Each structure stands twice: as structure tokens, then as C-alpha cells.
Amino acid sequence: MPVRRNKRFHAEVATSSLSDIMFFLLLFFLIISTLANPNVIKMTLPKSKTNEKTNKQLITISVTEEKRFYVDKEEVGFEDLETKLLSKMDVDKNSTVVIRIPFNMQVQDLVDVLQIGVKNKLKFVIATSPK
Structure with a gap:
């Protein structure tokens, strides 16, 4: 009587290394996403129902x-704001200026900054947070 051996092939997927790879990818993306935030100065922005993302070249005024x-993270006085902004605009002609101002500031403070853009014909955008 011949002995039959089980010669079936059982497919296996080794998943032990996949969990390590997923952990390292998660860690990598978490670190990169915290470094990718260009706005170091924390403030509460005004709320808006519509929020548009831009991929243009930006200069930030906070x-x-x-x-x-x-x-762009460099502190300047209000008197020097226009000259500093114009020197940054000379480098990037098509840049858009993003104004980040807290929601509880007076309107006059925002208007003072916007007058610089109107006077020099610059493109200004006000940063908001989603509602």
C-alpha cells in the first residue's frame, strides 16, 4: 500500500515586514507634514464658508x-513694511501677498496693510480658516 503525501502548495503572504514599512511611512509623512507648514506664527484667523487653496508663489504678511x-517669518516695523514687501516682490514678479491677521483685530489695521497693496498695485489675499 503506497503512502500518499500531501503535495499541495499553500500560498502565503509574509506580512511581518509590511507592518514595519507602514509604520515608517506613517512616521515619515507625519514629520514632513509638520515641517511643510510655512506659517510659524500661530494666530486665530477669521472664519469663512468658502476657502480656496492656492499653489501660486506666495509672500506672507502676518x-x-x-x-x-x-x-515671511521676518519681523519688520510698519514703517518698513512697504519697502520690505517691494524688495520681495522684485524677486518674484507674479507673487501673491497673503495677509494673515487675527479675527479680533480692528478693521483699520487690515485697511492700513491693504493700502500698501493698492498704492503699489499688488495682488493681496486675506487668509481665513474654514467655518
């Missing part, structure tokens, strides 16, 4: 509640 002005 105004804090203490009325400190920052052009």
Missing part, C-alpha cells in the same frame, strides 16, 4: 495681536 508685522 500681523499679531500686539501689532507686530512679519514678512
Whole structure:
């Protein structure tokens, strides 16, 4: 009587290395997403129902509640804001200026900054957070 051996092939997928790879990918994307945020100055922005994302070249003006002005993370006085902004615009002719101002600031503070753009014919956008 011949002995029959089980010669079937059982397909297996080794998943032990996949969990390690997924962990490293998750860690990588978490670190990169925190570094990709260009706005270091934290503030509460005004709320808006429609929020549009832009992929254009941007120059950021941030105004804090203490009325400190920052052009791309570099602090400048209000008197020097126009010259600093124009020097940045000379490098990038097609740049859009994004104004980040806290929601509880006075309208006059926003208008003072917007007058610089109107005077020099610059493209200004006000940053908001989704509602």
C-alpha cells in the first residue's frame, strides 16, 4: 500500500515586514507634514464658508495681536513694511501677498496693510480658516 503525501502548495503572504514599512511611512509623512507648514506664527484667523487653496508663489504678511508685522517669518516695523514687501516682490514678479491677521483685530489695521497693496498695485489675499 503506497503512502500518499500531501503535495499541495499553500500560498502565503509574509506580512511581518509590511507592518514595519507602514509604520515608517506613517512616521515619515507625519514629520514632513509638520515641517511643510510655512506659517510659524500661530494666530486665530477669521472664519469663512468658502476657502480656496492656492499653489501660486506666495509672500506672507502676518500681523499679531500686539501689532507686530512679519514678512515671511521676518519681523519688520510698519514703517518698513512697504519697502520690505517691494524688495520681495522684485524677486518674484507674479507673487501673491497673503495677509494673515487675527479675527479680533480692528478693521483699520487690515485697511492700513491693504493700502500698501493698492498704492503699489499688488495682488493681496486675506487668509481665513474654514467655518
